Amino acid sequence: MDQEIKLFGGNSNPALTLEVCEYLGIKPGEIVAKTFSDGETQVEIGENIRGRDVFVVQSTSTPVNDNLMELLIIMDAMRRASAERITAVIPYYGYSRQDRKVKPRVPISAKLVADLITVAGANRVVSMDLHAGQIQGYFNIPVDNIFAAPILLKYIQDNLQDDLVIVSPDAGGVERARAFAKRLAASLAIIDKRREAPNIAEAMNIIGEVKGKTAIILDDMVDTAGTLTQAAMALRERGTHKIHACCTHAVLSGPAIERIDASPIDSLIITNTIPLNNKAKGCQKAVVLSIAELLGETIKRSHSSHSVSTLFV
Secondary structure (H helix, E strand, C coil), X not given: CCCCEEEEECCCCHHHHHXXXXXXXXXCCCEEEEECCCXXXXXXXXXXXXXXXXXXXXXXXXXXXXXXXXXXXXXXXXXXXXXXXXXXXXXXCCCCCCCCCCCCCCCCHHHHHHHHHHHHCCCEEEEECCCCHHHHHHCCCCEEEXXXXXXXXXXXXXXXXXCEEEEECCHHHHHHHHHHHHHHCCEEEEEEEEXXXXXXXXXXXXXXXXXXXEEEEEEEEECCCHHHHHHHHHHHHCCCCEEEEXXXXXXXXXXXXXXHHHCCCCEEEEECCCCCCHHXXXXXXXXXXXXXXXXXXXXXXXXXXXXXXXXXX
């Protein structure tokens, strides 16, 4: 790699940062990010970055506010150290579900976070499978929204080719599910879901033929796993042969692991955009796929001003 590139990682996912650096053939940048006794974040860049093309890898996952604040302070330090260009590499973009006003007197937090990242000094953002594509429009700087699809598709093709049906757990995910179904030459099913309250969902009806098939429930993230497990139970009642869940971001908060373990889901296929917590590491159904090569290739192409979109053709 060109010596001008520098890759730094925050504390949210150091293992992923090391994997990306290994793919790029570079050493991770020297950085210390710690907290004072009162909880304030302190950052110090340990090497010269003046005039460099700098990338900082930080998912804004649990603890969301701590990781977000750390990312902002790291970028401010880089800007004040005269970096030529700062790219915020955010594999999981927190607050992405608050992307519009769903009722009066509520914030659009995804837009607020975009403003914070821009003001802190980011010249470009790289993220993966944004919850809503329109979040790219919240930034006044370039955004590369890359997709985990090539990684997930390869795993499915290598391990799960058996009369497949791709299942969207709600109407909002139909476009994503249809794209997967087309690539896999599989059929498509949709679950009609009614949400009673945040993080509470009820699966009502299945549109499409699933009896005797291997179902793959496809979503961008799994949080409390309520939607996922109710979808799985509805599929099992319809006579599905096997059930697999496929998600990019494994938030896995609250009772998620207990629900997944007790559900008819045979495997949960996820990526390492978010590191698994201690409870999730004990989940026997979890299959974790690495995005390091895809992320590293995106960083390499961004640095050399080559096309990123051709990775997903």
